[in-house]
Amino acid sequence: MTTQASSASQTSDERVLHVLEFPGGYTRSTGPVIGRFLTGLRSGRIYGVRTPDGKVLIPPTEYDPVTAAALGAADEDWVEVGPAGTVTSWTWVDEPRGDHPLDRPFAWALIRPDGADTALLHVVDSGSKAAMATGMRVHATWRAERTGSVKDIAAFAPGEGPAEVPVLAGEAELEPVSVVTLPHRLEYRLRGGTVWNHFIDGMAVGQIRGTRCAACGKVYVPPRGACPADGLPATEWVDLPDTGVLTTFAVNNVPAAGAPEVPFISGYVLLDGADIAMLVLVSDVPWQDVRIGMRVRAVWVPEAERTRSVKNLKWFAPSGEPDVPYERFEEYV
Amino acid sequence: MGNRCAVIGVGQTAYRTKRADVSLAGLVREAALRALEDAGLTFADIDSVVLGKAPDMFEGVATPELYLADALGAAGKPMMRVHTAGSVGGSTALVGTSQVQAGVHERVLVVAFEKQSESNATWALSTHSPFSASLVVGAGGYFAPYIRAYIRQSGAPGNIGMMVAVKDRINALRNPYAHLKIPNIDLAMVEESMMLWDPIRYLETCPSSDGAVAMVLGSERAAAAAAAATGRRPAWVHGAAMRSEPMGMAGRDSVDPRAGRDCAADVYRQAGVTEPRRQFAAAEVYVPFSWYEPMWLENLGFAEKGAGWKLTEAGATAFDGDIPWNPSGGVLSSNPIGASGMIRFAEAAQQVRGQAGEHQVAAAADGSRLALGHAYGGGSQFFAMWAVGANKP
Numbered sequence: 001m002t003t004q005a006s007s008a009s010q011t012s013d014e015r016v017l018h019v020l021e022f023p024g025g026y027t028r029s030t031g032p033v034i035g036r037f038l039t040g041l042r043s044g045r046i047y048g049v050r051t052p053d054g055k056v057l058i059p060p061t062e063y064d065p066v067t068a069a070a071l072g073a074a075d076e077d078w079v080e081v082g083p084a085g086t087v088t089s090w091t092w093v094d095e096p097r098g099d100h101p102l103d104r105p106f107a108w109a110l111i112r113p114d115g116a117d118t119a120l121l122h123v124v125d126s127g128s129k130a131a132m133a134t135g136m137r138v139h140a141t142w143r144a145e146r147t148g149s150v151k152d153i154a155a156f157a158p159g160e161g162p163a164e165v166p167v168l169a170g171e172a173e174l175e176p177v178s179v180v181t182l183p184h185r186l187e188y189r190l191r192g193g194t195v196w197n198h199f200i201d202g203m204a205v206g207q208i209r210g211t212r213c214a215a216c217g218k219v220y221v222p223p224r225g226a227c228p229a230d231g232l233p234a235t236e237w238v239d240l241p242d243t244g245v246l247t248t249f250a251v252n253n254v255p256a257a258g259a260p261e262v263p264f265i266s267g268y269v270l271l272d273g274a275d276i277a278m279l280v281l282v283s284d285v286p287w288q289d290v291r292i293g294m295r296v297r298a299v300w301v302p303e304a305e306r307t308r309s310v311k312n313l314k315w316f317a318p319s320g321e322p323d324v325p326y327e328r329f330e331e332y333v
Numbered sequence: 334m335g336n337r338c339a340v341i342g343v344g345q346t347a348y349r350t351k352r353a354d355v356s357l358a359g360l361v362r363e364a365a366l367r368a369l370e371d372a373g374l375t376f377a378d379i380d381s382v383v384l385g386k387a388p389d390m391f392e393g394v395a396t397p398e399l400y401l402a403d404a405l406g407a408a409g410k411p412m413m414r415v416h417t418a419g420s421v422g423g424s425t426a427l428v429g430t431s432q433v434q435a436g437v438h439e440r441v442l443v444v445a446f447e448k449q450s451e452s453n454a455t456w457a458l459s460t461h462s463p464f465s466a467s468l469v470v471g472a473g474g475y476f477a478p479y480i481r482a483y484i485r486q487s488g489a490p491g492n493i494g495m496m497v498a499v500k501d502r503i504n505a506l507r508n509p510y511a512h513l514k515i516p517n518i519d520l521a522m523v524e525e526s527m528m529l530w531d532p533i534r535y536l537e538t539c540p541s542s543d544g545a546v547a548m549v550l551g552s553e554r555a556a557a558a559a560a561a562a563t564g565r566r567p568a569w570v571h572g573a574a575m576r577s578e579p580m581g582m583a584g585r586d587s588v589d590p591r592a593g594r595d596c597a598a599d600v601y602r603q604a605g606v607t608e609p610r611r612q613f614a615a616a617e618v619y620v621p622f623s624w625y626e627p628m629w630l631e632n633l634g635f636a637e638k639g640a641g642w643k644l645t646e647a648g649a650t651a652f653d654g655d656i657p658w659n660p661s662g663g664v665l666s667s668n669p670i671g672a673s674g675m676i677r678f679a680e681a682a683q684q685v686r687g688q689a690g691e692h693q694v695a696a697a698a699d700g701s702r703l704a705l706g707h708a709y710g711g712g713s714q715f716f717a718m719w720a721v722g723a724n725k726p
């Protein structure tokens with residue numbers, strides 16, 4: 001079913017490394033026009049598409065950027081361009097990064113293939129910045145393993161050629177490209193700020209801390225730096241007990257990586273003395289026995305194993321006290 | 334309210350699990366061209382384009398408006414993108430409406446889409462902040478506790494959600510664009526389906542759809558010209574409003590959000606609606622989980638607090654009831670998330686234009702009553718609504 005690959009860990013300077021990565025990557029249906037371009041790259045050919053006014057666009061677009069007319073519907077609208085072309089502009093990369101296409105200094109360049117009216121952004125592997133010039137002639141060099149991606153062109157090299165295309169094994173049996181998969185990875189280094197840091201310092205010692213708004217007196221947990229109701233700073237800290245009432249809940253039967261084993265109970269607990277319920281996990285109780293109004297108490301990881309993390313608070317479990325009548329907490333659901 | 338604004342063209346794609354034959358651009362284009370054709374116009378006639386899209390994480394396309402400008406004929410024109418979570422389709426229509434009402438533009442193309450097959454919405458919705466615990470519950474897990482609270486507060490019998498699920502799926506059989514078509518659906522089938530997020534069963538949830546919807550909104554002059562050219566009458570906007578509220582606010586009523594009540598009150602005031610159940614002939618309301626029908630019946634003032642389920646139970650919201658809700662089959666039958674809100678708005682317009690085909694509610698087409706389009710999003714945090722009618726406001 002669903003999988004989740006996000007994680008957070010504390011870095012030494014109080015920033016939190018936060019990674020979002022969609023397992024398997026996003027897919028894209030290419031549609032017929034982009035699909036035909038990518039299929040061409042897989043066979044070592046660069047195709048442009050002709051607009052009604054005779055311009056050849058590379059990379060091809062599905063619709064005319066000027067008139068919005070659909071492009072590429074007829075075979076005769078497709079034109080093989082290049083493989084040589086002219087650099088129309090460029091910039092030099094002295095220190096390539098890990099995810100750059102080359103591991104040596106290179107140029108990012110706009111390259112107008114012969115026969116095209118627009119330029120393609122790609123890499124020129126010229127060896128040195130001194131070898132680069134606007135107007136210079138370059139030609140495509142191809143990877144042996146091609147998948148239907150703009151990276152099938154390994155790079156552009158100075159000069160007119162040769163432009164041999166290594167044979168792609170089994171190409172005749174391949175279907176045209178219609179879907180591509182794009183891995184995404186986002187890495188953030190976030191600062192929690194003073195409010196969150198004080199909250200998490202409490203968590204490290206098994207203490208739940210909230211903030212009280214000076215204007216309306218409401219107690220927020222997890223704490224808020226400003227009151228959402230009136231926008232004023234909420235600067236007064238309140239130590240809250242780890243007991244409360246379960247105001248409502250769901251029994252989750254949908255398994256997900258990163259989520260607890262199903263069935264699990266997610267629910268809202270109104271801590272004693274708080275004015276807003278917290279979304280928490282409820283455990284140590286058969287799911288059939290969970291009730292609205294049930295009194296609960298936090299279950300913590302053992303003191304010796306605590307870290308500076310919200311995960312110190314494992315879940316809430318029934319405290320054994322009598323249920324609370326609904327009317328007593330109805331406004332906090 | 335400003336100048337009058339009318340819906341003069343509506344276009345939808347069919348809603349499907351996967352549209353592998355088109356790119357995102359091809360998908361939005363399909364809806365846009367149908368809306369233009371319905372209005373008797375081309376891209377050249379459009380003054381402004383407004384695009385609505387749910388969170389970028391849904392498809393992993395950041396700033397899709399850049400990529401989609403070509404497909405939507407936006408060269409040389411103002412174009413903007415709107416984002417208000419699940420309500421975005423409604424908000425997008427309202428941004429376009431404002432441009433017409435303000436007299437800034439004559440003809441505005443509004444478009445909303447989702448290609449859910451390209452990713453996983455539950456994953457995208459559950460990407461937690463490192464500063465809070467995540468339970469990875471997705472939308473169903475998020476809304477289930479509030480549904481449980483509604484059932485507790487209202488004393489509704491347990492089968493109300495199932496009745497909505499059956500009703501909307503039966504309505505969907507009349508709608509050629511609808512995604513889920515379950516010909517023999519009945520209460521037993523819903524009851525036997527798996528309990529996903531207790532109290533929400535599998536057949537009480539919306540599907541994941543690919544699809545797009547578009548409308549052409551026009552000024553009074555544009556509406557007259559379109560009607561003369563096409564012979565199809567416009568739907569006039571009688572009232573339109575958006576409201577927001579903070580998601581985490583002490584004392585917030587997540588079952589009956591104030592932003593929803595305030596938004597409805599504003600629309601009704603503009604449209605002269607004092608008795609929604611009598612003055613609306615049909616309502617297209619954002620109901621992604623079946624229990625949100627009785628909840629929104631109360632929030633939107635169709636029923637007293639705690640009594641929404643009684644309208645559902647009595648069949649008032651059925652296709653042949655006195656106030657049909659979701660004659661198109663609603664979000665429960667088709668859910669391209671970013672588009673779902675605008676589909677509600679567009680379907681409401683089609684009802685008063687008499688263009689709803691086999692799911693046309695007869696009373697909606699006679700001009701005497703209005704239709705409601707409604708959308709909500711976030712954790713019931715954003716609301717967008719409009720009231721449309723066949724006669725000029």
Ligand SMILES: [Zn+2]
Nearest residue numbers: 213216227230
């Ligand atoms: Zn306050």
